[in-house]
Amino acid sequence: MDLNRIKAIPVILLGMACSPFMLHAQGIEFMHDLDAALVKAKAENKIVFIDFYTSWCGPCKTMSNEVFPLEKVGSFYNKQFISCKVQCDDNGVGVELGKKYQVNAYPTLMYLDKNGELLHSAAGSSSAEQFIELGKIALNPDRNLFSLIKEWNAGNRQEEFVSKYFKALKTAYRGEKLNNDFAIYFNDLTDKDKSKKSTFELTQYVKPVPFSPVFTYIEENRKKYDKSVGRAQIDKYIADSYLWYLKNMIQPKNLKEYYSAKARFKAKNYPFYEEFDMFYSAFEVMDSTGHIDVNEYMKRGDAFLKKYGKNNDSYTIALTSLLGNCVGKADEGVAGIKWMEDLLQRKRDPKYLDTYFYILWRNFHFDQALEIAKEIRANAISTNQSTKTIDSQVAMIQEYREKLAKRAAENKSK
Template sequence: MLNRNKITMLILILGAIGLPAIINAQGIEFMHDLDSALAKAKAENKPVFVDFYTSWCAPCKEMAKDVFPQEKVGSFYNKQFINCKVQCDDKGVGVEKGKQYQVNAYPTLMYLDKDGNMIHSAAGSSTPEAFIELGKIALDPDHNMFTLIKEWNAGNREYAFVTKYFKALKDAYRGEKLSNDFNTYFNELTPADKEKKATFDLVQLVKAAPFSSPFEYIEANVKKYYKTVGNTTVDKYISDSYLWYLKNMIYPATRKEYEIAKAKFKAKNYPYYNEFAMFFSAYEVQDSTGNINVDEYMKRADAFLQKYGKNNDSYTLALTSLLGNCTGKPDQTLIGIKWMEDLLKRNPDPKYLSTYFYITLRNYHCDKAQEIANEMRANAIKNNQSTKSVDAQIASIDSYRARLAKLTAEKK
């Protein structure tokens, strides 16, 4: 019989060595070095599943907490794959591996053959069931991305196939390949085929960017597209493309390219240039290091919304979201709350409540944030949707209450 000291020692040993192994065995058993995982894959003649993640990525954390540890997930993945985690913000090997495999979104769930060639890929979090299904697709040579790429390289240009192919690349965030292959496809078409509605639908699917050859062809032949697609749809696609393309370039790393692109856009003489330029000006307060002059940002954004805010609800949502990111003190950016309340008076769309909640909470209006979150939760239940996301938002309110109490006490 073991005495108490021996039992205590045994428990400590199990806790330090055996217990984590038992827990991990219920879910996916991960390696943390991709080269070693590939070597093991060769030895066991298995493909490799790689979770490319970062320390700051919320969906990555959801997968790690709610999906990877599940027994049914582990049973499938441990049997079918060698599994590996690669942290893409580790300032070391992980960063280089992310670049090597062209990882542009997190989490990227990638499947490699034993030689390290990508056979399938997807981005974003998923349910356990969808994640298992994704693994089955990766194992299926008739449906995985490796097969799609092989068929594309063999010259298949049937509309049904290319639609499937481009959607797969888009879902996997293979942006560079998507753009290059679509440009190849579009440039090979006859003028009559380029101007079909079906082709325009593909342009919208891949989001052909301003100044690309497909986009410029549409601009040059806009009247022909009016006949096949419709004026409103074509004009909206062109204007929206310029709006968000340029807005997403206003960062220190791409500021020079933004200025060049903005000048080219101005030369197009579209009637909405001044409106867009005023919208962009709010984001231009960001300096070369990424710091934002919050006061100037609020001044410019408010002036813009007073003049053009009713033209597009997305203006308010985008400007408020960034303002929330810049907020760190109670009542620091109250104008953002006003922006959202004005928007919700015009259009009480439940989808807007998440941004309203965010700016309200970031200003430490915890009671109001709680009311908004409760409404969001009720809407989710009413529509038979998961409350997981809003429950996490509700849970975050307590930390803001605690910080607010601390700040209040420090002032006394």
């Protein structure tokens, strides 16, 4: 046996693994220092692509595990960009960079010129094809966000452009600029243009919050929208806006502002106030530290859904989702299982199954959860959607079950 030849094999393989070709084929080549990336971008006259991510973000992991490593993605991005990863929950430079570049959602996929100025941005996970298309938009001076902002600042207020501009800002999670610029745009319109159906549709997309000038105008001028939009749609828009605006304010840091806003809402004497107030009461069991009394939450949720649950399916989804976040033991939150089963009995909408699956496994009803997972997977296949998410969740449940079984066996043997 030739021992020298055997020893040489690992060296050859190592050389292959480290070759530029193999690195390129593995996907995007990332740097982890933005300052260094900008220096390299200047030297090579390229744009910088940044993946702003956190350690806890599921969609970030999807991009990192399923999109960034693809050869076709690496082939495009390594040629066109200097790529950099920035972790925004590292308690250091990443946190500060997130603040500097106004990162409000994860992952944020951002493109900077060689001087560090924003060219384009979008948030959320995407397919490989969508991600490559996003890069092409960033490279195109006639299509990227920078060009749209420049055109807006130059005074373009044509309806088609304005729609494209505000949609680009929302996609980029530039919330502050979106709301400020839309308020300016709306204020400059004539009353006739404000009440146009197309303007209302854009307003629905931007979602100005209750008590803001734009929302208040629509609220106080409902009759002007009767012909273009219809009273029923306007009334629903106003009610839904209050419903979710106030519900989303129920957070430890916002409780004072929440109760103040709810008092202002009550003073308007809308007929749906009592229903909304009872819905909010379940979430009001949260204390100033964010702790939730689960038993009281389930008690209030039960009472509310028995009285008003059939009015809006989203009530059940919202209540069950939070309960799933708060439990993690066998039968700790079984009320949520019943809530979802009642909803699915009324309307077995495939989009509700994810929440049902979640509350099942959070209560350790693993067998039942896995049956629902089969249905979710079959629905995904029938609509040509990826099954990777549900497949990974099933794998996670099976691994978790094994750990619990092992722990139980160890405790029994003691």
